[in-house]
Amino acid sequence: MVSSTPGLIGLDWGTTNLRAYLLGEGGRVLDTATAAAGVMGVAEGGFGAALRSATGEWKARWPALNSLACGMVGSRQGWVEAPYVSCPAGIEELARGLATTPGGELLIVPGAARQGERPDVMRGEETQVAGWLTLHPGRAGRARLVLPGTHSKWVEVEDGRITGFTTYMTGEVFGVLRAHSILGRIAEGPRPSEAEARGAFARGVEAVRDGGHAAPLLFSARSLVLTGGLRAELALDYLSGLLIGEELVCALAAGGRELALIGDPALCGRYVQALSLLGLEGVPVVTDAEATAAGLWHIALRAGLLRETTEPSA
Amino acid sequence: MVSSTPGLIGLDWGTTNLRAYLLGEGGRVLDTATAAAGVMGVAEGGFGAALRSATGEWKARWPALNSLACGMVGSRQGWVEAPYVSCPAGIEELARGLATTPGGELLIVPGAARQGERPDVMRGEETQVAGWLTLHPGRAGRARLVLPGTHSKWVEVEDGRITGFTTYMTGEVFGVLRAHSILGRIAEGPRPSEAEARGAFARGVEAVRDGGHAAPLLFSARSLVLTGGLRAELALDYLSGLLIGEELVCALAAGGRELALIGDPALCGRYVQALSLLGLEGVPVVTDAEATAAGLWHIALRAGLLRETTEPSA
Numbered sequence: 270m271v272s273s274t275p276g277l278i279g280l281d282w283g284t285t286n287l288r289a290y291l292l293g294e295g296g297r298v299l300d301t302a303t304a305a306a307g308v309m310g311v312a313e314g315g316f317g318a319a320l321r322s323a324t325g326e327w328k329a330r331w332p333a334l335n336s337l338a339c340g341m342v343g344s345r346q347g348w349v350e351a352p353y354v355s356c357p358a359g360i361e362e363l364a365r366g367l368a369t370t371p372g373g374e375l376l377i378v379p380g381a382a383r384q385g386e387r388p389d390v391m392r393g394e395e396t397q398v399a400g401w402l403t404l405h406p407g408r409a410g411r412a413r414l415v416l417p418g419t420h421s422k423w424v425e426v427e428d429g430r431i432t433g434f435t436t437y438m439t440g441e442v443f444g445v446l447r448a449h450s451i452l453g454r455i456a457e458g459p460r461p462s463e464a465e466a467r468g469a470f471a472r473g474v475e476a477v478r479d480g481g482h483a484a485p486l487l488f489s490a491r492s493l494v495l496t497g498g499l500r501a502e503l504a505l506d507y508l509s510g511l512l513i514g515e516e517l518v519c520a521l522a523a524g525g526r527e528l529a530l531i532g533d534p535a536l537c538g539r540y541v542q543a544l545s546l547l548g549l550e551g552v553p554v555v556t557d558a559e560a561t562a563a564g565l566w567h568i569a570l571r572a573g574l575l576r577e578t579t580e581p582s583a
Numbered sequence: 584m585v586s587s588t589p590g591l592i593g594l595d596w597g598t599t600n601l602r603a604y605l606l607g608e609g610g611r612v613l614d615t616a617t618a619a620a621g622v623m624g625v626a627e628g629g630f631g632a633a634l635r636s637a638t639g640e641w642k643a644r645w646p647a648l649n650s651l652a653c654g655m656v657g658s659r660q661g662w663v664e665a666p667y668v669s670c671p672a673g674i675e676e677l678a679r680g681l682a683t684t685p686g687g688e689l690l691i692v693p694g695a696a697r698q699g700e701r702p703d704v705m706r707g708e709e710t711q712v713a714g715w716l717t718l719h720p721g722r723a724g725r726a727r728l729v730l731p732g733t734h735s736k737w738v739e740v741e742d743g744r745i746t747g748f749t750t751y752m753t754g755e756v757f758g759v760l761r762a763h764s765i766l767g768r769i770a771e772g773p774r775p776s777e778a779e780a781r782g783a784f785a786r787g788v789e790a791v792r793d794g795g796h797a798a799p800l801l802f803s804a805r806s807l808v809l810t811g812g813l814r815a816e817l818a819l820d821y822l823s824g825l826l827i828g829e830e831l832v833c834a835l836a837a838g839g840r841e842l843a844l845i846g847d848p849a850l851c852g853r854y855v856q857a858l859s860l861l862g863l864e865g866v867p868v869v870t871d872a873e874a875t876a877a878g879l880w881h882i883a884l885r886a887g888l889l890r891e892t893t894e895p896s897a
Contacts, residue, residue, distance in 0.1 A: 387803040436802035488750035489701040
């Protein structure tokens, strides 16, 4: 049930999932739809059908609504490539760089690229950062945003624009070690309590904090279990602490002021815990869904894509 | 053809392979046999058959020979568990800790364990270190040995004994990232020349040398390819440089004097190159096969297992 008039259909269209939002004033989420129609799962030529399947009911009711997506749908492997916008990149640059699918069904936010000796790229996170900026206008002058995930991004913001960022593959490294390494194979037993998991995670963070590197400690997730110093079912929480701890130790070497988190609430909770163990208390969190919705709304606003709708009489 | 009388059958019996050596005076390799009969591939109760299949001809010719193995065959998942010997561990301690299979067919060298807040363990490498010590008696007083591999070991030696060691999962991390991560998926194209591969490897080592950590650089193996700064077929050599570079940066923080390498010649070549980029020129290399053979021979000598054999008349 929709309780306000919608102005935009927003989509977070990534590698493995499609999340659609019916958005009202300010980017408020009026309705949602999700589909297992990520870029890797849609066959050549199937993007239009996937879009209509997820948003067809909304379009039938409000045909004037535009659809704006962010994420891997704008990559070379996606529907239409939306070339990266170079830093500094803010809402204005993103709105100017929108790509359009051949039939005009969907507009796509470009990713952002940082130049340098080792360039870096993002797709989807630029929209979350844009959303965070509109949610915290007073902090848009200077901030450092952390977007934890498969590929964590640490983003520098100055004067409302992304000026630089670095990617950490923390989530993907954890995932492949859990699924395919000896560390995943030893981790068995009943699921520990949240307090036990937090304790093992903290032990990993503290070990990296004290030693500075995860590499000499990874094998201890196994040797501690072998020698009775860690219960097997806690090995993965300890490993997660080692890897997230290393990400934080590396990234905080460049300064930790004005920090804020954007992401999945449970994962952000782990980062808040780890940051606290490193002396940074109370780092605020915005959920990725909230930031994406606000970002899509404000990019659409800047691009003139918002529509005034009225409830159909039927 | 065997040109000298053998005194021992030595076995390097690991997770995925079984390598058998017919050994003569001083640990000289007179003949070899290999089988895809690693500990993970042998069914419950099948160890005896695997041993006889690999060494049966030698035993038929010289029935008096003892068989001595090192490696994962002495782990809990192996034939018979040979409990870890605590550091400091030298040839004498290893010889005293031999385990024997129920029928007496095989003796097994124990692994070594280091105590501490985060204990560490090895199985197989202790025998290679023992062998290196007999090959370099003048350096047994104080040395630091690097055994690169799936689980690289950095081993401290004092007065002919292993006094401490640290495991780096460098090879396994590289393997799972190559096989299962986005970094492996982008690495395609014709196999580069050795000079090109060395160049990309060096670039990875230098990046970690200059920055201190691999974590903020892993994703650059992808972003450099995406932005034209690295050819796709060189991404894995660059990644290898990042990971080996980080192992070296971490381990050398504890000092780099008296370093020597034991291992596969090609992999040791990469470590020699990386060490040179970090300012340590000409680190000497002993092959793992040579070190294992010498180690098994001298442990057997100390345990009274060597046999004098004569050529049978037939």
